[in-house]
Amino acid sequence: MKWARVRNSDETESTGLVMDGMFHPRSSLGSDTASGDPIALADVTLLSPVVPGKFIGxxxxxxxxxxKGGQDHPTHPLYFFKADTSLAGPGAEVAIPVSAGRVVFEGELGIVLGNTCKNVSVAEAExxxxxxxxxxxxxxxxxxNADPSFPxxxxxKSFDGFGVVGPVIETEVAWQDLTITVLVNDRERQSYPANDxxxxxxQIVSLLSQDMTLNPGDLIACGTSLGARPVKAGMVVDVAxxxxxxVSVTMTAPVET
Structure with missing residues (x-):
């Protein structure tokens, strides 16, 4: 099942299911309760499918x-947080701030939590x-890398628009079978198997739950592999x-102030 969050023609936002070219509003993420009539996908704008309380990478x-980098395999997630204002959805324009300098894309698989987790086992995390x-x-x-004393x-990771998510949350997929691909101006630049x-x-969820309580809607980016490259204004970057x-976004130059 594919879950999405949309902006309606009256500027309200809704969460629901995507089926057969239609958006079916629900009262909340994962709910069986309808909250309106189905709407053609062409009549809504897809947003990031979740607004996470925590955005962990x-x-x-x-x-x-x-x-390739000569790094040991971690036994616990090596993680950081992205600001909530970094969130962007399908079709967004992402400005590259002057202060950001060189910016690279990183196509990744994202995990969306459905239940609260604290000190859970791997089975409970699953x-x-x-x-x-x-x-x-x-x-x-x-x-x-600007300050050698403090990465x-x-x-x-937290400039506006630097956390692109979408287009949907898929609940019926085997992550082991997935391949993460990035296209830049329709040219493949990154492709790697999730099972690597x-x-x-x-295990990520279980280990993170030893450090903090994870809540429904929290989002975890599983990390990236080889192939991340710099982007420039005018490029269209698509993670598939x-x-x-x-989910595709267009890179733009910084807005003059």
């Missing part, structure tokens, strides 16, 4: 990238995963995962 979670989505975790390399993960993960989704869909 992982580093060094794919074997191929770790081996049951708590609501579904999966596509993420583009933009990163400012210049900001990240600035949060700042580098070092820490798989349920068969079985989920694709």
């Amino acid at each position: 992982l580093w060094n979670n794919f074997k191929a990238a770790a081996e 049951a708590a995963i609501f579904g999966y989505t596509c993420i583009n975790d933009f990163t400012s390399l210049d900001v990240l 600035q993960w949060t700042r580098a 993960m070092i820490l798989p989704p349920a 995962i068969d079985g989920i869909g694709s």
